[in-house]
Amino acid sequence: MTAADRAGAHMVDALCAAGRIRSPAVERAFRSVPRHVFLPSFAVHEAYADDAIPIRFAEGAATSSASQPSMMAIMLEQLELRSGQRVLEIGAGTGYNAALMATVVGREGLVVAVDIDQELIDDAAAHLAAAGPRLDAAGAGPVELVCADGALGHPERAPYDRIVLTVGSDDVRPEWLAQLAEGGRLLLPLAVRGSQLCVALDLGEDGVLRSDSVQSCMFIRLRGIGSATGSTVVLGRTDLAVEVPSDGLPADPDRLLAALVEPGEVIRMPFPLRQADIWDGFGLWLALTEPGACRLVAAGSGTPARAGIDLVAEDLLPVGSSTASLALVTSHGPVGLALVVQTADGRQALRCFGPAGVDLAAVLVGSMQAWAAVGRPGAPDWRLTVVPGGTGEPGPGVVPKPHATVLAEVRSHGSPAVAG
Structure with missing residues (x-):
């Protein structure tokens, strides 16, 4: 084994031991995709450390980063990807997350990664090409890279079984819902009253999104027309x-x-x-x-x-x-x-x-x-319901967004308790 192989195996072992990786499909993806290939400017030990790595800056502030591996594992488990699914990723980063997802959905699936930064898209393409032999050996599906404003999604390849944001959003955009397949899942770091929550939302037949899981997180914010106003x-x-x-x-x-x-x-x-x-x-x-x-x-x-x-x-x-x-x-x-x-x-x-x-x-x-x-609830104990197009006034458990209203309740000991 090379030093990179050993570092990669150690990272995955630690993520499994910590309960971040829970499913065989996600573990296999992490063991198959070499993270250091997507971070060629960093030392091997930095690439496999459980840290977020800023990769692009503007005016002294980070505008893109390689997400912390443990957070990536949490989100992949939240997504519950299946073989053959179509996935839209908003925020291409280094291309590493797209490669992980392509490994899970396989050759019959598709991953489309959108980013507003053309240089990031070009770098991600180079990283995916360098990792190509390993991805082919793992049976990874195709990855398409698109330079566009992620707030608008990518309707050309819709509908998607899964849409995932790797950047923080202040809103649940109608474009994402329109491009989500019936029964599909939207996963995004959503701003809620100053906190950022990584919420897996399932689209119901009534057009309402209901959370399957919620985790605390901290992501760089979405740029473009959907940029945050806080x-x-x-x-x-x-x-x-x-x-x-x-x-x-x-x-x-x-x-x-x-x-x-x-x-x-x-x-x-x-x-x-x-x-x-x-x-x-x-x-x-x-x-x-x-x-x-x-x-x-x-x-x-x-x-x-x-x-x-x-x-x-x-x-x-x-x-x-x-x-x-x-x-x-x-x-x-x-x-x-x-x-x-x-x-x-x-x-x-x-x-x-x-x-x-x-x-x-x-x-x-x-x-x-x-x-x-009620048990000192944290982010995982909250349940969020997103009503598209809602115009609710802010109040206890009611969080208005530009294109939706978020309703929040916390569950304790198996019983719902509406906030407030």
């Missing part, structure tokens, strides 16, 4: 910013600033939160149940703090290499903010700001207790 707004001359998702009731930065200049009580929390709870876990629950929910993040601006504001980014909770936290803010009436902070001794507490801060802290505590009462 943003992060720096709070004046502070080192704090607030996330403003496109599908919720945005927190008012002016009200946040007005509250922050009036620090109040520090209140004990019922229990501490984990890092994952900021965007998954309780963070997702809070965003789907409370209209005043928001997330504060470290702005990284390096500007001096605004006079009268003593809260700094370090008071937020550590999340990876940065800090962030969860809060409730009033939308009208007296200003108020209740925020989860890290205290000087490393514990967590609720810090109140403004006249309405204590009342909001009580609501936040109640929400934590309600979340705990």
Whole structure:
């Protein structure tokens, strides 16, 4: 065995042991397709590490990456591909994921990979050609590469049994639904109130999409006409910013600033939160149940703090290499903010700001207790229903999108519990 063969075998063994790979078809695909061939500019140990690898940048930000192998395995298992199926992939990347899927669907199947970046398409074509002998030996089916805006799909080869996005989307586009075969499955990283959820959605006879599985994820966002509209707004001359998702009731930065200049009580929390709870876990629950929910993040601006504001980014909770936290803010009436902070001794507490801060802290505590009462659900415990063309107003468990309405409920101990 070569060093690459050994590294590849070790990667697959680890994915199987971790439960990321669960089916023989997905395991066979991972063992058959050489990942390093699709990452020729990287060392073998980098190619087979369980890490996402940025491969293209614009203005200092990554616009494409080779996804983390464990996330790719999770998504392939979510897709439940079958021999002979037709697949549309939006976001070609290196071509590695298309090669894996082509190995599963076989010679009678077809994979069409669409990307808005012609250079990525050209590179993917070169990688697939280099891997050709291995793919032929594995019985992989054809892969067609198309340079186009993935928001529009690729109607020329429709209908597809499976459509998969390897980029994050703020919407469920009608073009994808129109190109999905009856009973087909759409898998996409979908933005939901500031969290990103990898949702496998099955198309019903009534035209409604219902989730089969949900996983937390983090993908580079879709470009082109379907690009995301969410943003992060720096709070004046502070080192704090607030996330403003496109599908919720945005927190008012002016009200946040007005509250922050009036620090109040520090209140004990019922229990501490984990890092994952900021965007998954309780963070997702809070965003789907409370209209005043928001997330504060470290702005990284390096500007001096605004006079009268003593809260700094370090008071937020550590999340990876940065800090962030969860809060409730009033939308009208007296200003108020209740925020989860890290205290000087490393514990967590609720810090109140403004006249309405204590009342909001009580609501936040109640929400934590309600979340705990149904088993502290995370992303996999949610069930999403997507109603195309819906025009619902944002509210508990109702997430409006430009072309659909997402209805969310969480199941605990076998019983449905509608958010809110």
